[in-house]
Amino acid sequence: MIKRLSIVLSAVICAASCADELYEGVSSVPSEDSVMTKVINTPSDAEEGQLLLCLTETAADAVAAGDRSLYGNISGVLQVKSFAPVFNSSPDDEVARRHNLHRWYYVEFDGEDLRGAASKLAAFSDVAMVQFNKKLKPASDCSFNAYTPVLGQMSSDDLPFNDPMLGDQWHCINTGSALVSNSSVAGGDIAVKDAWRLTGGDPRVIVAIIDSPVKYDHPDLAANMWRNEGEIPANGIDDDRNGYTDDVYGWNCERNNGEINWSSHKASGHGTHVAGIVAAVNANGTGVCGVAGGTGKGDGVRMMSCQIFEGGISSNLKSSAIAFEYAAKNGASVAQCSFGLIGAEYESDAEYEMSYGAEHDAIEYFMDKDNNNSEILDGNIVIAAAGNEQVPYSSYPAGLQNVVSVTGLGPDYLPAVNYTNYGPGCNIAAPGGDFYIGNITSFKENRSRVLSTFIDTIVDDNLQTAGHEYVYMQGTSMACPCVSGVAALGLSYAYKLGKTFTREEFISLLLTSVNNLDSRLTDNKLKVSGYTNGLEQTVDLGLYRGKMGTGAVDAWKFLMAIEGTPSLTVKVLDESAKAERYDLTSYFGGSASSLTYLSVDCDQDTRTSLGLSEDPEIKYGKLSIKPTKVGSGKITITAIAGYDEDGLVDGETQTGGMEITRTVSIMSRGVASDNGGWL
Amino acid sequence: MKKAINIFVTLISAVTLAVSCGIIPTAEEGIVAEWTLTEMTGYETEDLPSVYIDFRADKSFEIYQKVGDVPRYRKYDGIYEISGSTLKGEYSDGEDWGSTYKVSFQADGAVLVLTALETDKSGNVLSEGEVCRYAKASLDQKEKDAADVVTKSVEEVSARFL
Numbered sequence: 001m002i003k004r005l006s007i008v009l010s011a012v013i014c015a016a017s018c019a020d021e022l023y024e025g026v027s028s029v030p031s032e033d034s035v036m037t038k039v040i041n042t043p044s045d046a047e048e049g050q051l052l053l054c055l056t057e058t059a060a061d062a063v064a065a066g067d068r069s070l071y072g073n074i075s076g077v078l079q080v081k082s083f084a085p086v087f088n089s090s091p092d093d094e095v096a097r098r099h100n101l102h103r104w105y106y107v108e109f110d111g112e113d114l115r116g117a118a119s120k121l122a123a124f125s126d127v128a129m130v131q132f133n134k135k136l137k138p139a140s141d142c143s144f145n146a147y148t149p150v151l152g153q154m155s156s157d158d159l160p161f162n163d164p165m166l167g168d169q170w171h172c173i174n175t176g177s178a179l180v181s182n183s184s185v186a187g188g189d190i191a192v193k194d195a196w197r198l199t200g201g202d203p204r205v206i207v208a209i210i211d212s213p214v215k216y217d218h219p220d221l222a223a224n225m226w227r228n229e230g231e232i233p234a235n236g237i238d239d240d241r242n243g244y245t246d247d248v249y250g251w252n253c254e255r256n257n258g259e260i261n262w263s264s265h266k267a268s269g270h271g272t273h274v275a276g277i278v279a280a281v282n283a284n285g286t287g288v289c290g291v292a293g294g295t296g297k298g299d300g301v302r303m304m305s306c307q308i309f310e311g312g313i314s315s316n317l318k319s320s321a322i323a324f325e326y327a328a329k330n331g332a333s334v335a336q337c338s339f340g341l342i343g344a345e346y347e348s349d350a351e352y353e354m355s356y357g358a359e360h361d362a363i364e365y366f367m368d369k370d371n372n373n374s375e376i377l378d379g380n381i382v383i384a385a386a387g388n389e390q391v392p393y394s395s396y397p398a399g400l401q402n403v404v405s406v407t408g409l410g411p412d413y414l415p416a417v418n419y420t421n422y423g424p425g426c427n428i429a430a431p432g433g434d435f436y437i438g439n440i441t442s443f444k445e446n447r448s449r450v451l452s453t454f455i456d457t458i459v460d461d462n463l464q465t466a467g468h469e470y471v472y473m474q475g476t477s478m479a480c481p482c483v484s485g486v487a488a489l490g491l492s493y494a495y496k497l498g499k500t501f502t503r504e505e506f507i508s509l510l511l512t513s514v515n516n517l518d519s520r521l522t523d524n525k526l527k528v529s530g531y532t533n534g535l536e537q538t539v540d541l542g543l544y545r546g547k548m549g550t551g552a553v554d555a556w557k558f559l560m561a562i563e564g565t566p567s568l569t570v571k572v573l574d575e576s577a578k579a580e581r582y583d584l585t586s587y588f589g590g591s592a593s594s595l596t597y598l599s600v601d602c603d604q605d606t607r608t609s610l611g612l613s614e615d616p617e618i619k620y621g622k623l624s625i626k627p628t629k630v631g632s633g634k635i636t637i638t639a640i641a642g643y644d645e646d647g648l649v650d651g652e653t654q655t656g657g658m659e660i661t662r663t664v665s666i667m668s669r670g671v672a673s674d675n676g677g678w679l
Numbered sequence: 680m681k682k683a684i685n686i687f688v689t690l691i692s693a694v695t696l697a698v699s700c701g702i703i704p705t706a707e708e709g710i711v712a713e714w715t716l717t718e719m720t721g722y723e724t725e726d727l728p729s730v731y732i733d734f735r736a737d738k739s740f741e742i743y744q745k746v747g748d749v750p751r752y753r754k755y756d757g758i759y760e761i762s763g764s765t766l767k768g769e770y771s772d773g774e775d776w777g778s779t780y781k782v783s784f785q786a787d788g789a790v791l792v793l794t795a796l797e798t799d800k801s802g803n804v805l806s807e808g809e810v811c812r813y814a815k816a817s818l819d820q821k822e823k824d825a826a827d828v829v830t831k832s833v834e835e836v837s838a839r840f841l
Contacts, residue, residue: 497750560827563749563750563751564747564748564749564750565747565748565749566745566746566747566749566753567728567746567747567748569746571777572721572809629721630720630721630722630809631721632726665747665748667728667746667747669719669720669721669722669809670720670721670778670795670808670809671776671777671778671795671808671809672777673770673774673775673776673777674774674775674777675755675770675772675774675829676746676753676829677742677744677755677770677774677776677777677829678716678730678732678742678744678746678755679732679740679742679768679776679777679778679780679793
């Protein structure tokens with residue numbers, strides 16, 4: 001059931017209508033309407049005793065200049081514990097101001113319920129918006145089982161690196177082993193083994209792991225951790241004057257300090273697992289491999305820990321907003337986000353943007369071209385988990401139109417039907433694990449989830465050590481870093497080749513460098529709800545057709561696309577002939593024939609060179625073109641990644657697909673074979 | 680005796696004439712070599728893609744081609760069939776060539792000319808089309824070793840099983 005803001009806002013109106021006493025800062029009794037429009041989301045699943053305020057421009061500048069009248073007014077109606085800016089940026093920071101970061105404040109208080117506090121604060125004319133500080137959750141159930149060695153899984157000759165557990169990382173190299181699952185499929189992986197021949201990473205690429213803490217001294221992560229060399233650890237001084245004190249390995253966005261802390265009771269290890277998938281150190285004779293973990297020459301990408309979860313403390317919008325700001329200001333070009341909202345369901349970007357002002361502003365700030373942290377792109381990219389609610393739409397923030405949303409696959413190269421979201425807002429699929437197709441009689445022997453690094457010092461509820469250095473976990477949380485790792489690998493390869501792209505071109509290449517999943521979604525798959533003797537049912541995999549994104553990510557294809565794509569050779573035709581159709585798999589990936597195409601654009605030079613009397617178009621998923629002359633040119637084709645609708649409806653962004661664009665070089669000649677071969 | 684000598688002289692003359700005129704005995708024999716594209720209908724030399732074709736005596740072929748902005752050659756292979764001067768072939772992925780060709784030679788067999796033939800369903804030649812000329816040349820082995828192998832008909836290089 002889709003939640004509707006109007007239902008809850010009615011409750012807010014009711015609360016506001018009771019606040020009919022005048023107080024300082026309120027010049028007249030505020031109308032119900034004016035209060036209603038200022039409270040932008042609902043208090044369900046929100047942190048108690050906290051609110052986020054977006055002040056008016058004037059008020060924000062006044063407060064920044066030292067005016068304490070608003071603080072005084074707020075203190076007059078609430079027992080204020082703290083009132084401070086959410087963001088770190090200077091009020092004069094032009095880019096931050098562009099995204100309203102200077103206007104967001106955080107109020108912590110006692111003695112008032114959230115609705116009552118919100119209506120009181122919304123009454124102040126200096127307050128433009130009030131936002132409940134919604135909680136966030138990791139996109140994994142955080143259940144894990146420890147790694148146990150499997151002998152004879154793969155011979156060392158078949159493995160490109162000497163990391164002893166690589167043979168058990170089916171998401172990197174899937175041999176179809178029954179030790180993983182009886183339905184494992186050889187080749188059902190991210191095709192990184194071939195990609196590693198070309199590159200293993202580049203330390204100029206920094207990936208922000210926005211998650212629970214990354215254990216930066218893990219033996220299989222330490223060498224690939226980003227380290228702020230300008231900061232002297234734990235001296236209480238902002239040595240590099242970046243606005244953050246003691247931020248050596250990143251920032252603890254929950255506590256707003258530099259201590260990346262995994263020692264709390266109930267630490268999940270989630271962020272450490274995610275980080276290992278992205279860039280565990282390769283070829284070090286230890287543990288596992290990371291997608292962009294290097295080749296043993298110190299050439300892995302670097303990971304920045306932006307801690308938003310800490311032990312029993314949940315995360316929330318404020319923490320994630322701070323994380324995006326930190327990542328933007330400190331060099332990250334990829335934000336890896338395996339988290340999402342708890343329970344909220346949104347039908348459109350507009351609804352999300354309205355309700356999640358602070359976080360949304362921070363995401364936009366991270367992606368602002370003036371905050372670009374890469375020589376390869378013109379803007380940073382955000383990759384997020386689609387969510388694990390088994391619902392036919394992406395969770396947010398992954399569902400935002402300019403965020404890459406990742407769905408999950410099992411080692412059977414089929415949708416992980418027991419958790420993955422699918423449908424509108426989902427852009428690409430990747431291995432996330434599937435417990436139920438592995439050994440379910442022995443938890444210990446189950447290897448069908450994703451193997452990566454973990455925290456060995458985690459304690460359970462009895463305060464007994466329950467951690468391990470390497471474990472299996474599952475979720476779109478694990479699928480997402482596969483894609484982040486591939487994106488980081490692609491940036492690394494672009495550095496190697498000296499190539500540059502716009503952000504949109506790069507994402508288009510990523511989303512079109514995929515293998516077709518739809519042709520495999522013809523049967524049923526067992527779905528089990530719950531972990532122990534849950535109700536079993538079979539689900540028709542056709543339900544997922546066209547809804548897992550453009551297809552399954554393929555690192556090799558992506559690197560090939562970065563290198564350059566061969567021209568499409570088309571046959572010269574007589575004027576009287578019908579146009580011929582050409583496959584677009586080389587440009588739009590394995591699902592090319594089933595994508596929704598929006599447009600085919602062709603300039604006049606190309607029309608003239610190829611003798612096009614009619615514009616090319618897409619018919620039945622193929623390029624239909626009728627060149628009547630020998631020549632060459634380019635056409636630009638735009639399609640939707642992930643869903644059959646553009647994310648725009650009446651100019652508003654809905655939860656839909658992301659536009660992807662490829663420029664296709666065309667060469668016309670007297671002969672054209674179906675496979676592009678010369679003869 | 681005189682008759683035998685006359686026959687012998689005639690034969691020698693025929694052979695000499697054949698050798699001195701550079702006549703290749705058959706298209707089937709003459710095509711066996713490595714060739715590189717040097718001319719194509721409608722294209723200036725500087726706009727030509729880089730294409731190498733190796734026709735082998737066992738009726739297999741390999742093509743190394745760079746068409747468009749790519750850093751490495753793409754390799755195709757398969758089998759060909761030549762009957763008289765008509766050449767056709769099939770890629771190892773099962774796709775037919777884009778055309779059947781008429782084979783001819785120039786410059787004493789140093790230049791291979793492939794003329795695309797428009798045929799009906801029965802294989803009858805309707806018209807001749809694009810003409811490509813090739814000179815004998817080999818692609819550097821390092822380039823061959825680095826080439827991306829096309830193994831499936833509609834998938835990208837080094838195609839995955841899916």
